[in-house]
Amino acid sequence: MGSQNTREKVLDTAERLFAENGFDSTTMRHLVSKAGVNLAAIHYHFGSKQVLLDEVILRRQIPIDEKRLSNLKELENRAKNDAIGLEALIEALIDPLLECSRDLPNGRHWLVLLMRLRMESRELPNSGRELHQEMFRRYVDAFSQELPQLPSEELAYRVYFLAGSVAHALVDTKSLPALGYGMAKIHDNADNLRSFLIRFFSAALQAPSVVDDTG
């Protein structure tokens, strides 16, 4: 009973500190002092700092990928044999990410941490990889129903690029003010940002292929 509590406290605190100060710069001792738990309790629950990081990542990555999959299945069930529509597919893919970013403060910490790790080219935990690949493959298949003229390799790259760009923009906070341009109306309003992303990428996905005429 105390176990669940300690585990969660450690995960929440690690999520925040890893995001704020980075993985390497966060010491286990600082972590336990903030979480109010014993140093050895972390080792008992997670075994190592690396495993703790993996669990912090997976705790939200798995539900996000599962939500993306269930969103897609719901669209497929509703559409029967009709087309799902590009915009609905984009929504299904990015909404879990947008919700995570709005889930303050912890969801946002997680996203910041994820993007920091990505820019550091760190390996993400293997345990989430199979689900992530499955999710991705299904979306590429669904998108290719809407855009049959695109080679699947290029379509896959477009879907990857879309998801990565959204995550990047959600975490990037300093570039916009530095540009000295009023853009808050779009970026800081969740509904506007969502609408923007859907329209922007709906148009982008329909761009003519580049692989066709080079391969």
Added chain:
Amino acid sequence: MGSQNTREKVLDTAERLFAENGFDSTTMRHLVSKAGVNLAAIHYHFGSKQVLLDEVILRRQIPIDEKRLSNLKELENRAKNDAIGLEALIEALIDPLLECSRDLPNGRHWLVLLMRLRMESRELPNSGRELHQEMFRRYVDAFSQELPQLPSEELAYRVYFLAGSVAHALVDTKSLPALGYGMAKIHDNADNLRSFLIRFFSAALQAPSVVDDTG
């Protein structure tokens, strides 16, 4: 004469170490040992670790923004009163970034460092801000000649989003293999990637506005 040499050695080494290990995790002592210079020499040339970071960033950011500006001016001179064209504008904006990323290993180190700092929401040096804003404003103006139907606030956000997404994709190396999809043909070939980005964002920029009907 040794002065210039030491300065450049320190900047090159800092660029690499900051990118590989992060700014906080890179100790001045590690830096001087790798650069083969004296600890006091860094203090003499830069004054502080923070100023050193600023100079590492500015050393490439300023030439990149200047190149973007000169690219744009060349396009404007050639076009006279004709339209420049969306694709040409996108090329002018992103080519300096693509070239930087291909300038191995140091240009790539710089880009990795820049994106790490961005995900950490760190302030970038003020000295480059004016040029950066000027460059951005001119591009927004040029794009708005091609897309007069878009409100300038939203157009600005699209241009910001474009540049950020490109930089993100250039630095992100682990996500693609993790997806287990063959996408190397696009991502790993500089010409294909460039063509992809130009077409993808040319279509995206032409998407219908989202601000019009919400404001």
Added chain:
DNA sequence: GTCTATACTGAGATAGAC
């Protein structure tokens, strides 16, 4: 099974001798 107190080991900083 959960958690605490404490110890171990190695990398890196520090500081004094020369």
Added chain:
DNA sequence: GTCTATCTCAGTATAGAC
């Protein structure tokens, strides 16, 4: 300067209390 002894602090490990 540079060498070397020492110190600090990191992640990790173990023994035993509840």
